Amino acid sequence: MRDSHPRSGLGEPRGPSFFPGRPREPAEPLAAAAPAPSAATPQPPSPRPPRSPRPLAATVLAAVLAGGLAGYAAGELGGEDPAPAATSAARDPGDLQAVAARVLPSVVSVQTDRGQSSGFVFDDRGRILTNAHVVDGSSHVSVELQDGRRLSAEVIGDDPDHDVAVLEPETSRGLRAADLATGTRPAVGDTVLAIGSPLGLSGTVTSGIVSALDRSVRLGEGSGGGQRRALQTDASINPGNSGGPLVDDEGRVIGINTAIATLDQNRGGSIGIGFAIPVGDAVAAARTIIDGG
Template structure:
C-alpha cells in the first residue's frame, strides 16, 4: 500500500483509465531531488496474500510508503511522508448529536475554497481570514514559480507566498483583501469525533469545487510529514485525490477540521478511502505564526 500526499495535479488531465495516471506526470513517487522517503519498522511478519498474488508497493519490506500526492507537469510526487506504527488509540466519541446536513455544509464552504496554481502544477486552498490569507500545503507551492488562485466564481487572482512550514506541510498565501474571499470557520478541535460525517473540498485532477463525503476514521494518527518529526493527523475515508492537496476537510457544520495532505493508494494510484489531514489546531497555529512573521 502506498500513502501519497495530495499535491499539485497536472493541468488538463486525460481521463483514459482510472488506474493509469494522466500524462504528463506520475503519482507513483517523488521526482529526482525530492526529500527521501522512509518506512516504519513492521510490527510483525507480513501475512501471505490469499488467492491470486497481489503485490503491494512498499518502501521496504513490510513498510508503508508515504508520498506527497503531487503530479505537476513533467514531475512526479513532491514531498514524502511516512505513517508510524498503528499503535495510537482512536479518540473516544463525545456525547451530543452531530448535524447531518452536508448539503448546507458544502454550500457554506465552497465560496471560500480556491484552486491553487503554482508553477506547472495545481492544488487547493481555503480562505483563512478576511485579510486575503489562504492556507494550502507546502508541497503544493514548493516547486516555486508564479502562484495564481482561482475562486469559486472563476476569478483568477495573483497570490504572494507569505511563508511555509515544510515539517507540517502548511503554506500561507495572500491575495488582495479586496478579493473578498469568505473565510471558512475553524472547528473546535476538541469536538472532532471518530465516526462523524465530513466533506473533503477541493480540485482533484483540476476539477474545481469538487465535494466528496466520508467520516472521521481516526484522530491522532501518527504520520511523518516531510521530515523525521512524527506528527498526528486526522484520518478519513472521504475520497481525496491528486489536486485535493491543501483543501479543507470540513464537518457537517461547515467548519474546517483539517487540511487534506495525504492518501493511501494501491499499486496503480487512486484513492482507496484512507486519507490524512493536518489537524486544524496545528494548521491554525502554524498559519498564524507564518502570518505574524511575514
C-alpha cells in the first residue's frame, strides 16, 4: 500500500531495477607444470596474458578495496599515531535502540481508501498528527497502533498549505504522546531516526542525520500547496513514511516526514534526500485546526 504524493516525489513504489550481469566465462584448464629452468640458460620473460575487460562493478570494487588498503598501510607505516576515529563521538547503537523503543508506541499507521501512511500521537488527548495529503479530504480513517489495535479516527481538519492534518481517535486509552522538540532547533549533523510505515511495513525505523535546515520545498498538492521551509535528512524515507515522526537522538520529534526527492517520478524511492516539516510549524498549524481558526 502507499500514500500518493506526486508533487513532492512520493511516486508509485517499485522494486529496484535489475541489470543482469555478464555470463560467467568457462574456467580455462590448468596448464601442465613446466620443467624447472636450467640455472645456466637464461629464460625469456613469460608473456603477460592479455587482460580481459572487466565489468564496471568489479572495477569500482577494486578501487574501493585499494583505497581501503592504502589508508590502512599509511596508518601502519606513517610513524605517527593515527587520528582518533570519527565514530568515537557517535552514540552507542544501544542508545538509538532505546530511543526507537521509546518512540514506537506513539507512532501509528494511518489507513485510508488511498493506502497506508503514518502518523503519531502528539497531545495528552490522544490526537494524532499526520500529513494533509495522507487524509486527502477523508472525514474518517482507520489507525493501527503498535500493539496491533485498530481504531476509527475522525479527521478534525487539515491545512494543505502546511501539509498537516489532525485526527481524533475514538478513544485515547493506551495512547501515549510523543515528546516534541518545539523549544529547540536541530543542527546540521544531528543524528535522527525516521519512523513510520514505508510501503506498508509498519514500525519501520531508519537512521541518518540532519543534512540541511530551512530548505524551500513545495508541500501539499494542487493549488493549496506552497513553498515552505523543511528539514532535509538522509534517513531513508519512502512512500508510506508520510506523516510519521523524524526524531532526534533524545527521542523528541523534530519534524513530520512529508516528501522525498527522486530521480524518476514514476519510480519514486529514497535516494538519501528526504524532507520533514519542522515540528514547531506543524504544531502551530495543528493548534489552528483544533481551535477552528
